[in-house]
Amino acid sequence: MTLNLTPPAHPPTAIATASTYAGRTIKQFMRTPQLLVVQALTSTMFLLIFRYVFGGAIQTGDVEYVDFLIPALAAVSGLFASGAVGVAEDSESGLFDRLRSLPVPRWALLFGRSIADTALICWGTFVTLVVGFIVGFRISGGVAGALVALGLCVLFAVAFSWLQIYLGLVSGSARAAQGISFAVFPLIFVSSAYVPVSTMPGWLQPIAENQPVTAMVGAVRALTLGGDTEALLGHSAGWFLVRSVLWSVIILVVFISLSARRFARL
Amino acid sequence: MKHYGDVHALDGLDLVAPAGKVTAVLGPNGAGKTTLVRAVATLLRPDSGELRVSGLDAIAQPDRVRRVIGLAGQNAAVEPALTGRENLVMVARLFGHNPTDAKTAAAVVLAEIALTDDADRPVKEYSGGMRRRLDLGASLVGSPRVLLLDEPTTGLDPRTRIELWESIRTLVANGTDVLLTTQYLEEADQLADHVVIIDHGKSIATGTPTELKARAGLDMVEIRVTHGSDLGSVAAMLAPLGTEPPRLDETGRRVSVPVSAGTDRLADAVRLLSESGIALDDIGLRRPTLDEVFLALTGVSA
Numbered sequence: 001m002t003l004n005l006t007p008p009a010h011p012p013t014a015i016a017t018a019s020t021y022a023g024r025t026i027k028q029f030m031r032t033p034q035l036l037v038v039q040a041l042t043s044t045m046f047l048l049i050f051r052y053v054f055g056g057a058i059q060t061g062d063v064e065y066v067d068f069l070i071p072a073l074a075a076v077s078g079l080f081a082s083g084a085v086g087v088a089e090d091s092e093s094g095l096f097d098r099l100r101s102l103p104v105p106r107w108a109l110l111f112g113r114s115i116a117d118t119a120l121i122c123w124g125t126f127v128t129l130v131v132g133f134i135v136g137f138r139i140s141g142g143v144a145g146a147l148v149a150l151g152l153c154v155l156f157a158v159a160f161s162w163l164q165i166y167l168g169l170v171s172g173s174a175r176a177a178q179g180i181s182f183a184v185f186p187l188i189f190v191s192s193a194y195v196p197v198s199t200m201p202g203w204l205q206p207i208a209e210n211q212p213v214t215a216m217v218g219a220v221r222a223l224t225l226g227g228d229t230e231a232l233l234g235h236s237a238g239w240f241l242v243r244s245v246l247w248s249v250i251i252l253v254v255f256i257s258l259s260a261r262r263f264a265r266l
Numbered sequence: 267m268k269h270y271g272d273v274h275a276l277d278g279l280d281l282v283a284p285a286g287k288v289t290a291v292l293g294p295n296g297a298g299k300t301t302l303v304r305a306v307a308t309l310l311r312p313d314s315g316e317l318r319v320s321g322l323d324a325i326a327q328p329d330r331v332r333r334v335i336g337l338a339g340q341n342a343a344v345e346p347a348l349t350g351r352e353n354l355v356m357v358a359r360l361f362g363h364n365p366t367d368a369k370t371a372a373a374v375v376l377a378e379i380a381l382t383d384d385a386d387r388p389v390k391e392y393s394g395g396m397r398r399r400l401d402l403g404a405s406l407v408g409s410p411r412v413l414l415l416d417e418p419t420t421g422l423d424p425r426t427r428i429e430l431w432e433s434i435r436t437l438v439a440n441g442t443d444v445l446l447t448t449q450y451l452e453e454a455d456q457l458a459d460h461v462v463i464i465d466h467g468k469s470i471a472t473g474t475p476t477e478l479k480a481r482a483g484l485d486m487v488e489i490r491v492t493h494g495s496d497l498g499s500v501a502a503m504l505a506p507l508g509t510e511p512p513r514l515d516e517t518g519r520r521v522s523v524p525v526s527a528g529t530d531r532l533a534d535a536v537r538l539l540s541e542s543g544i545a546l547d548d549i550g551l552r553r554p555t556l557d558e559v560f561l562a563l564t565g566v567s568a
Contacts, residue, residue, distance in 0.1 A: 005370075008361055011361075012359060012361070097309055100309055103329060
């Protein structure tokens with residue numbers, strides 16, 4: 001080699017690998033304003049449509065619809081995110097081939113991706129909260145509850161980032177990833193995110209009642225509403241909290257292992 | 267051997283790329299070139315067989331192989347939103363360099379691929395050729411012992427292709443092992459010391475470009491006559507010089523005579539024709555291109 005370079009003595013650590021790929025991906029986000037704007041617009045558009053168009057027709061008992069809606073949107077930002085498309089783009093561009101030919105722990109690359117995607121999801125959550133406050137959302141559950149709610153939103157963001165990573169890995173192309181992303185929409189709509197489950201047809205209620213989004217949305221809602229959530233939402237804050245954390249752990253375990261396996265043989 | 271369902275992508279491919287040389291794997295689309303590179307790059311695992319890279323067992327110890335290879339794939343796998351320098355620093359870090367060494371390695375490679383002046387511009391402003399050069403650079407920041415180039419110039423215009431060849435030649439001048447795949451015969455001819463022609467996952471010929479050309483046989487004495495009516499008499503006159511009957515091209519007013527010992531036969535042809543006084547537009551010796559080698563070996567044009 002004509003290059004006067006010494007090869008490195010050791011392969012990179014898992015932490016160096018994850019932070020390098022996360023850093024690159026966050027830089028990519030920051031320098032692609034369209035991406036940040038689209039993420040913000042998607043969050044805002046659904047928020048405004050439900051707040052001002054459908055909201056008036058939805059009965060949420062003693063809870064103001066805006067206070068019912070905003071915690072839900074904050075909790076599910078990760079399902080509206082474009083993580084799957086980003087992963088598919090890196091696969092399609094040949095970047096994954098290069099990265100997988102390097103002496104890195106391959107799973108650490110995926111953790112780096114998850115860190116960056118979580119940051120992007122949190123940006124969407126932030127926009128949702130800011131717009132939410134502008135259109136009348138108020139927290140009545142106290143500071144501690146609000147902080148736990150925020151922590152839960154981040155936990156859900158991490159969990160959904162792994163779902164998105166897996167969808168991106170199996171989709172094969174950015175275009176397909178875009179399509180697959182819509183597959184998660186029933187998960188959002190057949191839940192208590194926009195309407196109380198009690199208004200759904202009887203056969204649909206058990207599905208809506210027992211799926212992860214309802215648990216997650218319920219936990220954030222209960223913590224921000226405060227007061228007697230049992231009376232307002234049908235269950236205590238603790239009931240929602242335990243279920244939402246369990247669901248997050250299940251999502252993480254399932255999609256981290258599926259993604260790692262998929263990425264290793266890709 | 268790599269099986270894809272019922273298809274054996276590399277069915278009994280047996281090849282040795284000599285150390286310190288540029289080995290070109292040449293073949294048409296679907297011949298198994300990319301599968302081969304992906305196997306050597308540890309991106310896929312052969313179902314059977316043996317694969318050694320720089321003496322390391324690529325099937326048992328892929329991690330060790332990854333420390334000695336550099337890969338530049340078919341796409342320029344560089345991030346458009348990042349600058350050229352940032353792209354190289356990222357790969358250098360992932361090769362194991364600490365932040366300081368990664369910056370040094372990136373700077374050295376940028377100078378080598380003549381991108382220092384554009385190093386701090388985002389790659390989205392780069393031309394196609396600059397992106398390929400950067401991609402080539404990314405395969406070098408880890409100082410690999412084995413460089414894998416999968417169709418490095420596919421999709422480039424001829425001028426950019428020649429520029430990239432220059433870069434590759436400079437970079438490999440000092441005896442790095444290079445495994446290069448290409449469907450361009452000219453590229454193999456330009457860059458490689460050793461050529462392996464593969465088709466349908468099998469190696470069908472190996473040798474230096476010169477040896478392979480010699481195997482397709484034969485030099486041609488080619489004559490273009492001024493008047494088409496002279497074609498027959500020229501062919502008859504030169505037939506004794508050839509190892510095979512002369513080939514006639516009526517529309518091009520051309521006679522091609524396959525010969526061995528080309529330069530001697532060319533001199534004979536010139537003498538015979540000047541004695542006969544037949545008017546000629548052109549006479550010359552044409553050596554076979556690798557394209558013709560391929561045609562001769564596979565029966566299909568590459």
